[in-house]
Amino acid sequence: MSATILSWSLLVALVLLGLAMVAASYRMMRGPRAQDRIVAFDAFYVNAMLLLLVFGMRTGSTLYFEAALVIALLGFVATLALAKFLMRGEIIE
């Protein structure tokens, strides 16, 4: 009973997060300017992190948690570097 509830709701959550990633990648491809693409990339990696967490809950292993943590760390650094590049035209001055 509880396994069925959890399985279906986590599947629905996976589909919702996948749709969110599709919407973010649409804005990333379409976005009229560079800053639109970077905001879309930010939303994209946050949604990918959440997708991995939900997938880890579905499989019952805590291994996916570490992958989600790495995505959060690297995504933050990447977005920061891209924003700095937009501001200054170079990353390391």
Next chain:
Amino acid sequence: MSHAADLPVWVALLVSCLVLLGASLALVGAIGLVSLKTFYDRLHAPSLGATLGAGGILLGSILLFSVLQSRLVVHEVLIAVFVTVTTPVTLMLLGRAALYRDRSENAAASPPPITSNEETRSGDSI
């Protein structure tokens, strides 16, 4: 899903509600990213998924793994703290970078500068 076979039903329902709330908020944020008109509007949309969306899913994950392993599992708090700290930093940097670019190109869509009059008024209200 064999690991969740002996889970209490109320835990399954609570985890489902939290995860579905988080995922639908993330989807709403991403839809806002697509449908809002200007960049400065779009900047606000994804933070919906990064705050309450991530919070719901992480709370659900903490609850599920704590009950499954019958001990307190709180390593998801790491991600929650990290996302809470980093989201405003990235969005503020991006907003400032976009403002700088728009101002330097004299774009028509860029927001008007804050005049000294408004600045003192907002300073007084604080």
